[in-house]
Amino acid sequence: MATDKEQLYQQRFKRYTTAMRKGKPDMIPIRPFVAEFTAKYAGYTCQQVAHDYRVAFEAACKCAADFDWDAVVANMVYVWTGLTQAIGLKYYGIPGLHIPKDTGFQYREPPEDNAFMQADEYEALAADPVGFLYNVWLPRVSTEISPAGRPTSYRNNLSFVKGGMAMLSYFTAFGPQIQRLRQESGTVSAIAGIFKAPFDIIADKLRGYLGLTMDLFERPKQVLKACEALMPHLLHVAISGADPSKSVPIGFWMHRGCVPFINREQFSQLYWPTLKPVILEIIRQGWQVLFYAEGKWASHLDAFAELPDAGIVLHVDQDNIFEVHKKVGHKFCLSGGIPNFMLAYETPDTVRDYCKRIIREVAFDGGYIADASAIMQNEASIENVRAMTETFREYGVY
């Protein structure tokens, strides 16, 4: 039997999914990717939401209940640092431990001369990605795990048991959290599943960005081969965690493939050829992909336009959303485009004016989802986020 919250959920679900497929719903959906903002609003520190996912869930629910938002991520402070500590992962700066308790968790790029994968290990990665990750990579990124062939230890064994059990506990908790959002506030869970480009995996977690940029000149064929070897696995992981009903998109977190990190040639010779086939396969199987395009991607819009209509939702970060709309707005639903600095430092009136401009010039015919340019951390002003929400509700009715 439908309750009020359930009816609200159904309205919002229809609004959100209609816009993602380039349709014109009853009003512009609002789907803010609020991370440490939830802590600020709910009265917690960044340490609390990063290190205790139950607190993060609580903060997400409080925001969803108090703001009139259609969809949110069940926990946008996605990295549970309690889990990363159980495994012993070296590359996180944990609030309250390595960084101040009111700073969002940080990812620490490995030093160029001590990357988690060496330049001469591309062949080994390509030959057996899973074996490489378990035997070579994991012992290097963890303070606890012994390298293959070396004596094991108490802490080594505990890392796997604690890491495995903690991951299971965390992922299992998402089901009830999504239900809670639906029942308590009628809010839709915005995405399901995770995807990253093969190139980004090598840049982020294996060679580091600096190491990879040199490899692009010194051993491009090996980089390509390794990217190709990652493709079927990344496809499998993306689909394994995707929404079974295929209603909400798979989140694709885009990092190092844009200007100025790599040039156009590197994009067209390596990044895109090892990404596009995976995206096409995901689309062929019936899912949309949310291109969470952090940074500036305007140089590559022609490439994205090769994808099927409405196959992706393109999130706009630092590009000019008005220009992006002119270029690909006829093909894909767009989201974002409201600058984070504006939400942090400008006045509510400025935010309102900018949101009205987006409504007039981007969202007028559907196919737009309201959100900030990038994930909202605790620098976003509550007053400005409220102004953004109210403006879209007041002026965003079709």
Place this chain on the structure above:
Amino acid sequence: MQFCLPKAEMSSMVKLSNVMKRETNMMSEIKQPKIKPGVCIPWEEQRKELPNITGDEEIFKRIWEDNEALAYMYIWQVLLSF
């Protein structure tokens, strides 16, 4: 940190880059690896280490692969999500 390379070295890199361009100006295929995605140790490998199975082998295979999927998911989620 050194970002500038000697001229000769840069020139040889540019040549490599050109070789790359000629050979890869096309989309890559999603090639199925020897061990299918979703498992770390294939059932066929494990099967060799078991004595004669008198019961239903399919049950052993299915449950083996279900548990393999957890180990597979663990390492890829550490890589992608954490």
